Amino acid sequence: MTQGASGEQPFHPPSIDPTKFDAVLFDLDGVLTKTAVVHATAWKRLFDEYLQAKALRDHVPFQPFDILLDYQRYVDGKLRYDGVRAFLESRHIVLPNGTAHDGPEQETVQGLGNKKDGYFQAHLAQHGIELYDDAMQLLRNVRAQGMRTAVVSASKHTAAVLQKTGLADFFQTRVDGIESERLHLAGKPAPDGFLEAARRLQVDPPRAIVVEDAVAGVQAGRNGGFGLVIGVDRTGHAEDLIRNGAHVVTADLTELCP
Structure with a gap:
């Protein structure tokens, strides 16, 4: 686990606290699915x-x-x-x-x-499509804690991927490439997709968490003022994620289970 060194008070312990946050917004490729x-x-x-x-x-x-x-x-x-x-x-x-x-x-x-x-x-x-076990454990955990969930992805195949993998029922809303085009939302690093998901979930950004593996994604989380931006390091680029806005970075999302 790596924590940001931007001068802000670090989150300690670095886990998702359901008393501080109401929702978790997940990226798809590279976070939930092995499609990156x-x-x-x-x-x-x-x-x-x-x-x-x-x-x-x-x-x-x-x-x-x-x-x-x-x-x-x-x-x-x-x-x-x-x-x-x-x-x-x-x-x-x-x-x-x-x-x-x-x-x-x-x-x-x-x-x-x-x-x-x-x-x-x-x-x-x-x-076919494979899932990341650590992401699935975190997803099930936050759902069991009563937290709301959304998937926010640039992919236009998000709905099909969720359906094929059985993930569709895990999320209350989805903001993907098709929705972004329909609503004229700017892509990441603009925060538009995450902000739209938070709006649909009726959650203020400081009370929501962003989980992202891409530099543009963590930038979007910080640009949107989200309370916790988690960088997922699947390819050894933890420093890039921290430098671009992640509050914490982990290679194993089970470390953050409430």
């Missing part, structure tokens, strides 16, 4: 294919997508098209936005995003 690595692999396949073709076309060296650094910095936790745009900007590449109906062969932000989504869906269809 699937997303990262799909992003790498997408961008390496695109960058290789561009390098050949422009007669420049090929610089591949870094599945750790580039994924965490530019796309992890963000809405799909925001992730495409952010990574391309990091390579000084500007593409037209296109439309949501652009096919995978079209060289637009949304065309690339749709191509990545096809890679992700194909993997899920072939391999």
Whole structure:
């Protein structure tokens, strides 16, 4: 367990206290489900294919997508098209936005995003979805304590994933990529999705907890003024999570069970 060193009074003991908090807002990929690595692999396949073709076309060296650094910095936790745009900007590449109906062969932000989504869906269809045991234990524990729960994710597949894994009944509300688009909510690191979930649960942000594995996610939790932002370190990036707003970071969510 790592605690933030931002000068604030640390939480002690670092566990979820149901007398101080009324709700827990969970991210999906990388927190509840072992799908973050699937997303990262799909992003790498997408961008390496695109960058290789561009390098050949422009007669420049090929610089591949870094599945750790580039994924965490530019796309992890963000809405799909925001992730495409952010990574391309990091390579000084500007593409037209296109439309949501652009096919995978079209060289637009949304065309690339749709191509990545096809890679992700194909993997899920072939391999299925696994859950993190520690997250499930925490989820069951906070529910048993009478706390309200929500899932807040950039993924447009959130509802399908919850249904396939049997998680749907664990949450009172869901704010995902589809809902964010419908309500015109800004993606993480903006706090809009978490704030919308708290509003639906009728909980003030200081009385709610955010559980996130992405840098953009912990930034969103802090930007929204949530009472406790928990960083989940699945890939050895605890320092990044602390530096970007997590109050505490853990690799095992059972450490935080009330």
